[in-house]
Amino acid sequence: MPKSFVTIRVRSIVESLNFYCGFLGFKLKNKLSPSRKTELALIENSNSFMIQLVCRHDQSQVDNQQSAIILSFKTDDLKQQINLLKGNGYPFSQFNLPGGKKGIHFEDPNGVSIAYLN
Known part of the structure; x- marks a missing residue:
């Protein structure tokens, strides 16, 4: 794992990877499922800025609009x-x-x- 990254909760790893990698130009560095309920994906842009996407299948809603x-x-x-x-x-x-x-x-x-x- 990298030393510094931002973690974002997401509804769908696939949808989020399509957006961040397909649209914003990030590259997938690693993808894993530490449990049946959780998927993680680590992505990086050309400036080495990293984001960890976290999808919890036991959470029906993700509300990032109120986050900082x-x-x-x-x-x-x-x-x-x-x-x-x-x-x-x-x-x-x-x-x-x-x-x-x-x-x-x-x-x-x-x-x-x-x-x-x-």
Whole structure:
């Protein structure tokens, strides 16, 4: 296991891997089932940022919208990210930061907040 990572509770490992790996460009590093009720997946992006996805099959609901988790990623091309979100039908909002910087906010399939900042 890596020394540092963020853990996110998810409803479905498959759906979450499709989003994080297929859409956001993360790579699957490891996947295991420590018990019949639990699935884990460790993913990593090109900047070595790691996320552990945890699916507990004995929990019928996962509510990350009230959590304090906000995944923020720097991008050199905010317009490209906006077009990617639009093209894949993901709703998002735009915001301004001090110093003229801009950002966009959207959510993963589990309600985790994600931001791209330029």
